[in-house]
Amino acid sequence: MQHNLFNVTQLFLFSVVFFIVGFLGAWIIRTYTVQNFKKNLKRTEGLLESERLIKETLRKENALAFLLKENVESELGSKIKQAEDIIRVMDEDILLLQKSNEETEKLFQITQPELYSFKLKLIEANNTISRLKSQLQERQSTPQK
Secondary structure, eight states, rough: OHHHHHHHHHHHHHHHHHHHHHHHHHHHHHHHHHHHHHHHHHHHHHHHHHHHHHHHHHHHHHHHHHHHHHHHHHHHHHHHHHHHHHHHHHHHHHHHHHHHHHHHHHHHHOOOOOHHHHHHHHHHHHHHHHHHHHHHHHHHHSOOO
16 A cells, blocks of 8 residues: 555645646746736837827928928919019000100101201101111021022
């Protein structure tokens, strides 16, 4: 009976040791797995934070670019308005100048008809000279046969 008791005790001790070794092995495997999981979780959280920061930076840059675009459009719009105003004033000035020239021409024709007639002949002579010069240049530029 003692032999049986010795075998049962050995079996019990072997079972306890096997249980403890198995438990420690399982605990080590679980601890390693949890640590890897935590490491991967931290890595993923870091990646997500990095992506969030990049997204925020791009959003700020986009907002800044939009503001710059709006400012440029506003500035160009005001410059176009100023240019249109200047052109309108210049057109009015040209019309006034033409009217003044016409009035001066009429006054000149009435007060000094001889000089006015001479002026018209001088203009006509200048036109004739320009026309003759143009014809001469055309003849010189065309190849002679």
